[in-house]
Amino acid sequence: MQTTVDAATAFALLVSGAAKIGGATTAAAVTSLAPAAVLSLGMLARAMTMAQAIAAQVSATYVSQQDALAARDRLLVALDALEADMTAAVNAGSPIFVSGLYGAVRDVRAALVADISVRLGRLCARTFRSVRWRSHMGRETHAR
Incomplete structure (x- = not known):
């Protein structure tokens, strides 16, 4: 029985969860008597989820x-x-100061692009899959 989740799966789950948080927040803010509070809470929840997604990535x-x-x-x-x-x-009147978060998102974006660029040089351009077939003489052969 597997008891851990690989980083790529964790990343995918967290990014998907962050998108769902955003959608739910937007929908809730439309009907709320305090949309700024709802949007602030949603923003913070998405930011925390994204922090975990970035760590997994x-x-x-x-x-x-x-x-x-x-x-x-x-x-x-x-x-x-x-x-x-x-x-x-911010546009809804949130009392949370987000200038530091804007800077952090900008820095993460730059670091991510740099990290992936470095990794690209070490990866093959294509993924090959092994294919089996029987030759005309009945022998099993493998190809890439």
């Missing part, structure tokens, strides 16, 4: 350049969504 291993680029793109989209939450909270 740093530990993830990738089998190909496409894998690494897809993970980078998912994280960049999630960071864009976090920034949108921050802007919505």
